[in-house]
Amino acid sequence: MGAQQRKSGTRSALAVAAAGGVVAGLLGFAGAGTAQAAPAKLVQQYDCVFPLIGSDPIEATITAEIPTEVEVGTASPAFAVNTATKVSSRAAQGLGLVGGKTLEGKATATVTVYTPDGPLSGIGVENTVEKTNIPSPPADFTVVAKGNAPSLTFNTAGDARIEVNGIGLHDMIVRDANGKPIQLVTGKDTFDAPCTLKSTDKVLASFKIVPKNPTNPTNPTNPTNPTNPTNPTDPTNPTNPTNPTNPTNPTNPTDPTNPTAPSGSTAQQNLSTQVKAAAGTLSMSQPGDSVPLSAVNQGVGGVSSGSLQTVTVKDARNGVTGWSLTGKVTDFTGTAGAIGADKLSWKPACTTSPGSKSNCVPGTEGPVGTVGATLAGAPDAAATGGQFAVDSALSLAIPATAAAGDYKAVLTLTLT
Known part of the structure; x- marks a missing residue:
């Protein structure tokens, strides 16, 4: 397969x-x-x-x-x-x-x-x-x-x-x-x-x-009208000089005051930045694409068994979304006849690598069929990602009436 x-x-x-x-x-x-x-x-x-x-x-x-x-x-x-x-x-x-x-x-x-x-x-x-x-x-x-x-x-x-x-x-x-x-x-x-x-x-x-709406400037005030100058007054007659008084004793000088600090001003600048999300990927890989199943005897039938090639799922998206790995299979066909896809069943298993943020959950044991079934997945969470190994035991129920010959089918795996 x-x-x-x-x-x-x-x-x-x-x-x-x-x-x-x-x-x-x-x-x-x-x-x-x-x-x-x-x-x-x-x-x-x-x-x-x-x-x-x-x-x-x-x-x-x-x-x-x-x-x-x-x-x-x-x-x-x-x-x-x-x-x-x-x-x-x-x-x-x-x-x-x-x-x-x-x-x-x-x-x-x-x-x-x-x-x-x-x-x-x-x-x-x-x-x-x-x-x-x-x-x-x-x-x-x-x-x-x-x-x-x-x-x-x-x-x-x-x-x-x-x-x-x-x-x-x-x-x-x-x-x-x-x-x-x-x-x-x-x-x-x-x-x-x-x-x-x-x-x-x-x-x-x-x-x-x-853009943010700026605040409206205030209207300037109207200038006031200048006042009319006053008429000069007539000079008065000079008074007779008075006799000089005796000089007073000089007072002691006061201590000088400390000079005031020069005036200043402040300003503010608003800083901003952005951390953009990295565009990671969700991918899967497998070591091979062939899975041989064990043979059964004609006229007796029985279970033809094997193991799925291990599928490695890597989630490097660093987000909150989980993933799902599903599969569906075609009918087994050959020159001798056909065996229905509903006769193939699997028993999924899933292992989460250390350090992964998500937990891998195996799918349900049972028939695969042409409609499909879930092999494994990881749920949505506050943080997701990591590496996961997905395996499954395979078993094909071959009826005793099946003709002798080779049969082949294609199992399609889809990661979303």
């Missing part, structure tokens, strides 16, 4: 009905400066791989009130963004089959703000996905999420825009009628699902960064 290699810079993860919640609360601009807020709207489509049902499309509609102008040097207050996501009846049916009644969780939007000083990338905003009833009988339904944005300050005037690059969903919980979590992933009350943004439009809003 062969494994295809792929590199990706950002993980877009979203779960069954809650995709809409992740961009609720993107960036804090409302009320910044004196500009009026304008309505903003962005509709995005995603293809997501969910537990139980596999791939399914989702449409997220993001709305917000965002100002048309923001002043330089003014810290923007947080503001709310609402996201309504349309989820298919197929998703409702899949959750209903396991007794799911409500859905809730956490979601993180990955946003970039393009400014005159360059892009502010890797901005992750966590939001709460509101508890939503799963319709029964199954029908399309809408999930709502809300959140608040961080405050930002801009240094240079010019044009700017906000782009939504992806959505990450985590800590999603499906509950039964008694409020108890249903484990869609073995051993875990929560789950997430890898998603791919299909829309080309990422711009939520455009705005201008404007």
